[in-house]
């Protein structure tokens with residue numbers, strides 16, 4: 001079948017779906033949807049439709065990024081705009097089917113917004129809401145709109161037209177086009193993609209490989225997972241284009257084992273490609289042949305590093321090697337190899353479909369196009385976002401993210417994961433692009449964006465990241481293996497109240513040596529979270545070291561709990577629930593915490609009724625409170641906190 | 644990865660052992676014997692046995708014509724592989740960055756308390772194992788824990804009890 005025929009058939013299928021007289025129900029069943037309970041919702045839909053005898057089309061789609069409101073269900077009645085409902089439960093979906101499908105009440109109270117032309121009274125336009133207004137969707141544009149297990153949905157929406165266009169061009173022309181687009185690698189370092197391809201293309205050798213890096217090891221980042229789950233073909237199309245441009249006949253997708261659904265979607269997509277003969281020998285009648293294999297990772301962060309990843313594909317321990325030679329010269333099995341991130345590949349497909357100039361019209365001078373981020377942590381609206389480069393942190397955190405959870409104060413945002421840094425509020429108006437983030441002391445990274453508030457301790461975070469890199473260090477080079485261990489020991493001392501004044505400088509000194517001396521990016525960047533936190537939050541380090549105080553009240557060794565005698569009503573709720581039996585007192589007797597017995601579990605703080613609010617968590621000096629319980633009347637004070 | 648065919652240690656009856664040997668042979672016969680296949684083979688063997696038994700690793704070494712030390716090296720390098728039998732139901736708690744800032748420590752602590760084991764350990768009856776994982780990619784619903792193929796988001800210590808009770812692991 002020619003591509004034109006395939007396309008015609010796909011468009012007919014897509015059109016028939018849209019022209020159908022049956023209502024359509026779209027359920028977001030990517031991993032995050034499932035984690036929030038989408039499968040129970042799906043089962044409830046099936047049951048309700050059967051019971052009500054309604055003939056509807058139910059489609060499982062990927063994630064449109066509004067993870068905070070998962071599970072998401074969208075309902076489209078023929079001739080009406082699509083309505084998106086958030087925080088759907090099995091009970092709510094049953095109501096929706098009854099009220100909207102049967103009785104025609106669209107339930108504006110449960111709706112997030114409408115999508116598409118036309119409106120519905122009382123429901124805002126979804127893409128006009130602050131969470132989506134400043135987003136720009138290139139890579140994610142099909143996620144949540146198509147069935148990711150149906151290649152026809154992809155093709156009907158412009159899919160594989162980029163490949164067809166590419167096959168009519170000379171490989172060098174494609175590389176020129178990618179260069180012109182200004183696309184830079186989305187895996188972290190931001191190397192210009194076209195240039196990287198050119199190196200590999202020009203590298204002597206008949207056998208060449210391309211690889212898709214889907215290891216996504218940065219904890220807190222899930223952009224690649226969502227894309228693979230929601231629109232796997234966009235990544236495959238990019239790879240096919242790249243293989244043709246570079247002259248590779250074989251390729252690999254290396255995906256982490258923690259992403260079973262992404263792996264499943266990839267396998268389905270690959271099978272469909274084979275059925276349509278869009279992969280294999282002589283693709284679309286050309287003399288371009290390409291074969292692709294999927295490799296599953298086995299749980300090692302360092303395997304995201306390109307040389308380690310290749311060793312892992314070869315069946316070895318995932319240990320990096322020094323570069324040069326770069327993979328473009330000597331990569332997989334010593335052959336010229338080009339490796340790109342999932343999002344980079346998907347961008348390639350979009351660029352070939354719609355042209356380099358169109359693509360380059362978005363973004364900033366040095367950073368073209370869009371970037372996906374996983375916006376998580378202490379922010380109201382967590383989720384997957386895609387924004388043009390140049391947007392500010394403030395827009396991302398306050399407009400898209402809504403606000404800081406529970407009205408707390410914003411403290412910083414971590415970008416670049418364990419290789420990056422935490423930027424303080426001063427940088428809220430910095431444009432987000434490769435160069436600005438680097439000059440601020442962090443890095444773009446792959447797109448994890450973790451928002452921290454006043455309750456986050458920066459020293460604890462630094463310890464957290466170093467313990468991660470220390471655990472994940474492959475052990476090949478000493479600076480990384482032992483250096484991170486030394487840094488971890490010092491940070492453990494500091495958070496446990498054993499810090500010495502000279503420790504901060506020692507950390508900085510160690511950090512520099514580890515950066516200079518390590519073999520691969522893991523060690524070279526591991527000290528970054530420590531360095532930026534010292535740079536921007538030195539006061540917190542000093543409080544820990546000099547005053548043995550944790551200002552964010554996080555570090556267990558430095559905090560204590562006491563009961564405010566002014567507020568305690570002697571209700572014995574905390575006394576009874578203390579697992580350590582550390583609270584003394586009785587009914588109408590002011591309670592006292594025995595500091596020697598207290599394990600600092602925080603149960604008393606959680607359980608003290610909000611109307612009393614008598615348990616206080618503190619760090620540093622504790623105010624003088626009675627050491628033994630005293631009856632409330634003999635305290636001889638007017639009672640505060642009594643309502 | 645809740646699978647039903649996890650090893651029962653040395654007490655396994657002879658037929659069971661034979662069946663597992665046969666399964667191992669079947670697995671190996673579906674491969675060509677290239678070094679590239681080592682990790683997929685180990686993954687499949689672990690699926691069947693629940694861990695990588697020493698005799699199986701020796702057999703794999705022969706099959707791939709690699710030194711036993713290489714098999715052992717790969718088996719110990721990757722976090723996924725286990726060299727000793729572990730609990731049948733694996734409770735996996737995320738301690739990734741997003742989960743950490745949203746209280747993963749409390750979730751892990753509660754699971755530890757309920758199961759009476761630390762990450763990397765199994766209960767003595769080999770019913771449950773506890774693992775701390777770097778990230779499941781469900782960070783927007785942090786904190787997260789995973790049992791089998793079920794991902795549980797927006798966890799609280801109270802919800803831990805509920806979820807564990809559902810799999811019969813509450814203290």
Ligand SMILES: Cc1cc2nc3c(=O)[nH]c(=O)nc-3n(C[C@H](O)[C@H](O)[C@H](O)COP(=O)(O)O)c2cc1C
Pocket residue numbers: 184185186187188189190191213214215216217218301302303304305306307339340341342344446520521522
């Ligand atoms: C420790 C370490 C971990 C990495 N993890 C990833 C990863 O998970 N995904 C990724 O795409 N790149 C990762 N990289 C970057 C890759 O080495 C490589 O630069 C990237 O895949 C190139 O693709 P790009 O040019 O499309 O960005 C990592 C690098 C280091 C040093």
Ligand code: FES
Pocket residue numbers: 219220221737738739740741742743777778779780781782785786787
């Ligand atoms: S950080 Fe816990 S799921 Fe990603």
